[in-house]
Amino acid sequence: MILEVQGLTKRFALHELGRTVDAFADLEFTLSAGEFLLVAGGNGVGKSTLLRTLYRTYRASSGAAFYNSHRGRIDLTRAADVDIVLLRREELGFVTQFLRPRPRVSALELVAEPLLFAGVRQEEALRRSSESLELFGLKRELWEAYPSTFSGGEQQKVNLARALIQPRRLLLLDEPTASLDATARAALRERLAALKAEGMAMIGVLHHPEDATGLLDREIRLEAPSGSDARLLEALEADYVA
C-alpha cells in the first residue's frame, strides 16, 4: 500500500469574506504501487483541490493521508514542512499543465534541473533531458532555445519532459494533456505506462480519460458536499500559480 486516505476533508476559510468554502469531505480511498486512480466528477467539486491537498499545497482541514515512504510511514496532512520538502525532492511528483519558463534558461537545462537538484552530474542530466524531450516530440532545434518564446503546446511538452524525467513513487497528475497534440499525448501515455510498470502509483484528474486508456485501475467520483460553492471553489483553484 502506498497511500491510505481516511476521512480527508478540505474546507477553505476566507477571512476577508468572513466565510468558508467546502471542497470535499470524508474522503476514503487507498492506492497501491503501480495503481492509477482516476479522480472523476463535475466542475467545481474539488478534484484539483484533492491533488493539491495530498501534495500539501493545501492544508487538509481534518482526516489523514498515510503515505508509505521509503523512509517510513507518514501522514501527509501532519508531516513537518521539511519532511514534505524531502518527499517532494525524492518521491512525490506533481504534473500540471503549466510550465514556468525562466529567462535565459534553455529547454534542455529546464528539463534537466530536477536531476541537477537531485545531485545528478551535469552531462548525465543533459543526456537524460534530451531523451525526455525526444520522447515528448519537442523539435530538436528548440532544445537550446528559451521556452518563454514557445507556443502553448511546445511549452507543455517541455513541462511534461521535466515533470516525468525522474521516477516518482507517487505521481499526481492535474489535467496534464490540455493543449497537447496527438503525438505528445501518445508519448505521455507511453511514458506513464513505463513508469506504472516500474511500480509508480498515480492519481490523475484528466479532461480526456481516454488519454489514459488501459492504464486506469480505479476511479473515485467526487461530489460537491453541502456548504460548497462551485463557482468560488473554481475561482480559488484558478488562483493557483504552478
Add this chain to the structure above:
Amino acid sequence: MTTFSADFSTRASQPPIQLEPPRLEIAQPILEVRDLNKSYGSVRALEEVSLELYPREVLGVVGESGSGKSTLLRVLNLEEQPEGGEYHLGIPPYEGRNLLQLERFERRALRVKHIGIVYQNPHLGLRMNNTSSGNVAERLVIAGERRFHALRAAARGSLEVSEFPISRMDDPPRKLSGGMQQRVQLAKAIALKPALLLLDEPTTGLDVSVQALVLDTLRRLQRDLGIAMLVVSHDLGVIRTLSDRVVVMRHGRVVESGLTDQVLEDPQHPYTQQLVHAKL
C-alpha cells in the same frame, strides 16, 4: 450552499491540523533561533521569533516594511544584539553554543568564514571605489590567504560563478549597474563557501528583466553549492522563485509558516490571506 458564520471564522483561524515534528528529515537544522526579542524604544521589532533552516534549504521571510524581517536578518548576521533568545549554527566549532553570547572577535571570525550576506543597498556590502575583484579578495585575505595569485584566481572564480562579466572584474562597483553590483556582492558573499547565505531584498530596485537574471543565478548557486539560504523580501514573486519554505512576519511576530506554495495558495492566517491577495 454558502454560510456566513462567525462560528466558522473563529474555528478556521486556528490551523486546521497541527503539524508533527520532522520525522523523515534526519539532518539537524543548520540554523536554529529561539525566542528572539528586540525592541527599539516602544516598538517591538522582534517578538518571540523562532525558526530553523535545514541544510541545502531556502527559507523565505516575508512581511511588509516594519514587520521586523530586516531586524531579524541583522540579528542572524550578528550585526545586532537582540534582548534575549538563542541562536545556534550547526557548524563546528560553534555547535551547541548560543552565538548571541560570542565575543566580538569570535563573532567577526564566524561572520567572515561562515555567513555570507547580500544587502539590498550595495553600499552596505561593497567598497564602491575599490575594484570589484578586490571586494571579493578582501574576504579571503581576512580569512588568511596571503598569496596574491590565489586571491586573484579565487576572486575571478567567485565572480564567474556569480555570472559577472570577467572583463570588468577590476572596475569599481560605483561604475557598475545595479544588477552587476548585486553579483559582486554575491561573489563576495560566497567566496569562502559559507554555511549560510543571507539575502536582504536581493533584487529589489532592479529592472524586472535584470531581477529575473539575478534570481536565476541565485537558484543555480543554491543548486550547485548547496548553501542554505535565508531570503528576506516583501516580493512574493522572489520568495516563490527561491524558497522551499516561508515564514510570514507581522509586527515582529511570525504569524504563519509553511511550504512556500502552501502559504501562497492556501494561507491560513487572516493577515497572510490579505498579503497574498494584495498581490493578485
Add this chain to the structure above:
Amino acid sequence: MSRLSELTHDWQDHSYAFLDEASKRELRRKILKAIAIPGYQVPYASREVPMARGWGTGGLQVTLTLVAPHDTVKVIDQGADDSVNAANIRRFIARVAGAATTTDTLRCTLLQSRHRIPEERLLEGQILILQVPEPEPLRGVETSSAASAVLHADADYGLMWLSLYEQIVRHRRVILGASYPVMVGGRYIMAPSPIPRWDVPMLHQAAHLTILSAGREKRLYAVPPYTDVRPLEFDDVPFRIEDQGGEVCYRTGAGHKFLNELPQDDGSSRFELSDSGYGEKLLRRQAGETVEIGATYYDERGGFYHDDLLR
C-alpha cells in the same frame, strides 16, 4: 638645622632638559605603555617646544624626556648629522640637558632621527627615536580616525591588504616607497615613519628599542627589542628593498648601502652615502686612522644580517 635654601634648588629659568617634570612623567608613562603594547599608538599631550610642529617636535619631546647628563646624543636628518635641522636639535638638547653629542652611531645612547636608520647595527641598550609626521598607517585607506581605531582594535586589516592587492593589479607591484606598513608582533599594523624600504627590515628583531613619536598628531608608539616587525607582503609578491643599481659612494667607495643621488651639471649623477656618520668614519679609516666601525645591517655583497626576512 638646615636652612631652607639647602633643601631646595636654586631658581632656574627652565626645568632640566626643558620640559617640566609633569610633562616628562606623562611621556614616560605613555612610552612605557607603548613598549608594553608593541605597535599600538598611544595618545599623549604633546607640549610646546621651541620649534614648530612638523619639524620633529614629537621626537624631541621623547629625547628630552629620556635624556640624562651621562647620555650621548646623536641627531640625524635623512641620514645626515650636519643638516641645519639636525644640528639645531642636537645643540638644543646638549644645551638644556648637558649631554654629550656625537656623530658616531656606535657611541650614542640616544639617536633621534628623521627618515633614516643608520647603516651600522644598533645594539642593545641604544634607543632610536624616530620623528613621525603621520602615525596612522590606515590613513590612506580610511579617513576617519575613529573608524581606524576600531579596525586596529579588531585587527581588521582587510582594507590594507586590499590596497596592496590593488596596487599590484594596477601597477604589477606595490608602489609604496617610504612609510611601508609593517606588522608588529603579529598584532598591530604600524607606520614605521617615512624611512625608505631599505631601512624597514632593520626594525625586525632589532637589539635596540625604537620609539616613534608624532608631535603634531600627538601619538607615540614603540618597537621593543627583539620584536617581530614584518613588512606586509604577499607570499608570491615579496617585499623588496630599493635597488641601489650597483652604484657606490663616490667619496668612500662603499656599495650596498643606501645612497643619495647627486645630480651633476652635465646631466649625470653621482652617489654618496646617505648615512653621513658612517661615511665620515670610512673616510677616516681610509686616511689611516684607527676607527671602530660597527657591523652593518647589509654586508659588502648586499646580504641582510637576518636570514628569515628578505627573500
